[in-house]
Amino acid sequence: MNDEMMTRERLGALLDAYGGDLSRWPAPSRVAAEALIARDPTVHRLLDQARALDTLLDQAPAPLPSGILRARVLARRSPTLWRQSLGALWPFGPVWQPAMAFALIAALGIALGAYVGGPDRLVANKDVNESGIAGLDGDFDEDDLL
Amino acid sequence: MVITTTKALTRIDGGAEPRSTRRMDQGAAADGELMRRAAAGDDDAMRVLVERHVARAAGLAYRMLGNPTSAEDVAQEAFLRLWKQAGRWRPEARVGTWLYTVVHNLCLDELRRPMRHVGELDPELADSRETPYAARQRSEVAALVETELQALPERQRAALALVHYEQVAAAEAAAIMAISIEALESLLARGRRTLRARLAGLRPDLMGEVE
Numbered sequence: 251m252n253d254e255m256m257t258r259e260r261l262g263a264l265l266d267a268y269g270g271d272l273s274r275w276p277a278p279s280r281v282a283a284e285a286l287i288a289r290d291p292t293v294h295r296l297l298d299q300a301r302a303l304d305t306l307l308d309q310a311p312a313p314l315p316s317g318i319l320r321a322r323v324l325a326r327r328s329p330t331l332w333r334q335s336l337g338a339l340w341p342f343g344p345v346w347q348p349a350m351a352f353a354l355i356a357a358l359g360i361a362l363g364a365y366v367g368g369p370d371r372l373v374a375n376k377d378v379n380e381s382g383i384a385g386l387d388g389d390f391d392e393d394d395l396l
Numbered sequence: 397m398v399i400t401t402t403k404a405l406t407r408i409d410g411g412a413e414p415r416s417t418r419r420m421d422q423g424a425a426a427d428g429e430l431m432r433r434a435a436a437g438d439d440d441a442m443r444v445l446v447e448r449h450v451a452r453a454a455g456l457a458y459r460m461l462g463n464p465t466s467a468e469d470v471a472q473e474a475f476l477r478l479w480k481q482a483g484r485w486r487p488e489a490r491v492g493t494w495l496y497t498v499v500h501n502l503c504l505d506e507l508r509r510p511m512r513h514v515g516e517l518d519p520e521l522a523d524s525r526e527t528p529y530a531a532r533q534r535s536e537v538a539a540l541v542e543t544e545l546q547a548l549p550e551r552q553r554a555a556l557a558l559v560h561y562e563q564v565a566a567a568e569a570a571a572i573m574a575i576s577i578e579a580l581e582s583l584l585a586r587g588r589r590t591l592r593a594r595l596a597g598l599r600p601d602l603m604g605e606v607e
Contacts, residue, residue, distance in 0.1 A: 263581070263585065264581075266584070266585035266588055266589060267559075267580075267581040267582075267584040267585045267588070268559065268566070268581075268584065269560060269588065274559060274560070274563060275566075276565075276566050276567070276577075299592070300588075302599050303588060303591060303592050303595070303599075304560070305599075306537065306541055306591075306595055306598060306599055307541060307545075307556075307560055307561075307591070309535065309537050309538050309541060310537075310538040310539075310541035310542045310545065311538075311561075312454070312455040312458040312459060312467075312561065313458065313464050314451060315450050315451050315454040315455075315468060315471065316468065318468075319450060319454060319468045319471060319472060320446055320447075320450060322468075322472050323446050323450065323471075323472055323475040323476070324439070324442060324443060324446060326472070326475075326476050326479070
């Protein structure tokens with residue numbers, strides 16, 4: 251709003267809304283209001299009324315926050331950051347899902363390993379396989395395909 | 397509860413710049429850096445953020461709820477949500493505006509609860525709040541003003557809390573409340589007119605018509 255558009259009515263509406271401290275006003279309206287106040291003394295009463303209410307309101311400040319609030323806010327930060335670190339590793343959803351999948355795969359691997367057996371049994375299986383392959387090599391007869 | 401996204405909060409028109417907003421602007425870049433450090437687990441950065449913003453967050457909550465213990469619960473919840481955002485924080489976002497928005501929305505939720513349990517709070521915290529001695533120190537004028545503020549409709553009270561007490565710029569306050577500037581001015585004017593009428597006994601010069 252420019253200077254020409256600032257009327258007494260508009261000034262009154264802005265004083266009603268933002269009060270008599272022009273630093274709280276939107277900047278464009280502030281400049282225009284200052285110009286109107288400077289040239290029209292009849293609006294000073296409106297300004298004084300608004301400032302009187304401001305003074306009353308300022309006599310009821312909000313209580314300062316307690317030290318306990320600060321402590322509570324800071325005490326609750328660590329778990330969040332831990333979860334954030336996990337979240338950075340797995341940004342696609344809850345971290346428990348890949349963790350559970352990994353644990354399940356690990357458990358299956360261990361169970362399968364225990365069921366199949368240790369290295370000796372693996373060597374024995376290898377011998378069987380190699381002899382089987384040797385047998386194929388030695389005994390294979392193309393006539394068998396006929 | 398719907399929390400406005402950080403992206404939306406950064407689309408605020410900076411047309412109006414009251415004093416506190418200028419202070420917030422000057423601190424905005426520093427806040428972005430502090431949030432980056434907070435996301436990396438820097439305790440000092442988090443302490444600075446708390447010191448910088450906790451009084452404003454608790455102050456707005458107090459104005460909206462009228463109860464210091466409930467206000468601190470809301471402020472705490474707002475900060476916990478801020479920590480959760482730290483890893484995704486965009487440097488250009490304003491911590492102060494983000495907190496005000498979350499506090500405002502949390503307070504609306506609290507005010508609209510069917511039964512507000514103001515008394516079911518941490519007794520240690522409750523004891524730390526206003527003592528009988530401190531209560532006696534509050535002036536009669538302050539008590540009357542506070543009573544009349546709390547009697548206002550919640551949206552008028554929120555608008556006054558943001559613009560008058562927290563000195564938030566009009567455009568920013570309107571964005572926090574998710575309303576237009578015209579609607580904000582209407583809420584402010586209605587709230588101030590009501591207060592002026594109800595408090596006229598304290599200051600006769602509040603009333604009167606311009607020639």
